[in-house]
Amino acid sequence: MTTATLRVSRAFTDLIPTRWAYPDTGATRDLRLDFMRGFVIPLLFASHFDYFSLLMFIGWERLGVVSTAEIFVILSGIVVGMVYGKKVKRDGLSAVMPGLIQRSVDLYRISVVMILLVAAIRFIPWIDSSIITTFYDAPLNLTYQLYPARDANISEVISKALLLQIGPHQFQIIGMYVVMFILFTPVVFFMLAKQKVGLLLGLSWVIYAIHYGAPFQSLRPTGAQFEYAFPIMAWQLIYVHGVVAGYYKQELLAFFSTEWGKRLIYVCIVLSLGFLVFTWHHALPHIPQWISLHLISAETFNYWNDNYFLKSKIGIGRLLNTVVLFVAMYALMTRCWQPLNRALGWFFIPLGQASLYVFFIHIFLLLAVANTPLPGYNDFWINTALHAGLLALVWVMVKKEFLFKWIPH
Structure with missing residues (x-):
């Protein structure tokens, strides 16, 4: 970054009143992270309720x-590192293991319940469940069945459900998170407790590199369905680093308060803006040409996107974008927390604190909407009202704690 750019960035941040800053009390819960998780929810709705609306101008x-997946995974890792890490430091690893095991059981249970509920819904004759039981690959014009045939033996359905080999594709990231939490979290905390941070991160990068260099979809060690979209050997990199960042949160905040740390924040802000300009060259379906950029050719964009930003393998460009965007957003909320919280905190924070609940509920909202004529209208303003109404409904359900007793949140 040039000296001139640094000077402009500092001048901009100096304009922000200090009274706007986040009041860091040292509490384990960080409302900035809850806010960011809540911000992911509308982007999730934009991705899964695939109707062109105002929401698409920040989604897609x-x-x-x-995508929402990278932000969800890194935030989940950070929160796990903060919450359980505090207990590890205070009471030791053995005191934390029962809680980790119980959380693993709860996450796995809710995933299996979701899969089996959808499997049962297929037999209700007046409900078209294809929105959550199939996956349509638009570029190839292919539809994939995500469940066995309805006349399949029930033991086959149950065994595949227990192995997470079937289920709605809109819920796959939860399956990935469940397996990642079970397989990686105890190992991560064991190595953190032994102060083997360098070895831990090095092993994480080695696993990532092995998958990155392998042929497409050739390495799926769990055999679970989610690995077609979220191969665990690639996605563990984000989660493991998130847990480590949460574990050493105070040390990281102290570093970013130094001169070199502040310079790094400015670099992240500039790179985030650069990635934003780059992604606006993506010729996505339904996106009007007037909000797309044409500074580089489609061939050049596709080459860079396919080689460095592939989602399934977490291309190195996408990985860098995830990190710098997170740092930039966190810095923005740290400096401008008070106005942001007053304007949107009432909406985003409750959703962020119940993000797992929202992931569960939105599957059934997808099913409900797909069985009405509304999506067929293909009207921009109807779609916008539909997205807004669904988000408002979910917010009310969270505030009323609807079914909180049964659904983890």
Whole structure:
């Protein structure tokens, strides 16, 4: 970054009143992270309720070559590192293991319940469940069945459900998170407790590199369905680094308060803006040409996107974009927390604190909407009202704690 750019960035941040800053009390819960998780929810709705609306102007990778999945995984890792890490430091690893095991059981249970509920819904004759039981690959014009045939033996359905080999594709990231939490979290905390941070991160990168160099979809060690979209050997890199960042949160905040740390924040802000400009060259379906950029050719964009930003393998460009965007957003909320919280905190924070609940509920909202004529209208303003109404409904359900007793949140 040039000296001139640094000077402009500093001048901009100096304009922000200090009274706007986040009041860091040292509490384990960080409302900035809850806010960011809540912000992911509308982007999730833009991706899964695939109707062109105002929401698409910030969704569909418009803020960078980053999807809701990367942000969800890194935030989940950070929160796990903060919450359980505090207990590890205070009481030791053995005191934390029962909680980790119980959380693993809860996450696995809710995933299996979701899969089996959808399997049962297929037999209700007046409900078209294809929205959550099939996956349509638009570029190839192929539809994939995500469940066995309805006349399949029930033991086959149950065994595949227990192995997470079937289920709605809109819920796959939860399956990936469940397996990642079970397989990686105890190992991560064991190595953190032994102060083997360098070895831990090195092994994580080795696993990532092995998958990155392998042929497409050739390495799926769990055999679970989610690995077609979220191969665990690639996605563990984001989660493991997130847990480590959460574990050493105070040390990282102290570093970013130094001169070199502040310079790194400015670099992240500039790179985030650069990635935003890059992703606006993506010729996505339904996106009007007037909000797309044409500074580089489609061939050049596709080459860079296919080689460095592939989502399934977490291309190195996408990985860098995820990190710098997270740092830039966190810095923005740290400096401008008070106005952001007053304007949107009432909406985003409750959703962020119940993100797992929202992931569960939105599957059934997808099913409900797909069985009405509304999506067929293909009207921009109807779609916008539909997205807004669904988000408002979910917010009310969270505030009323609807079914919180049964659904993890």
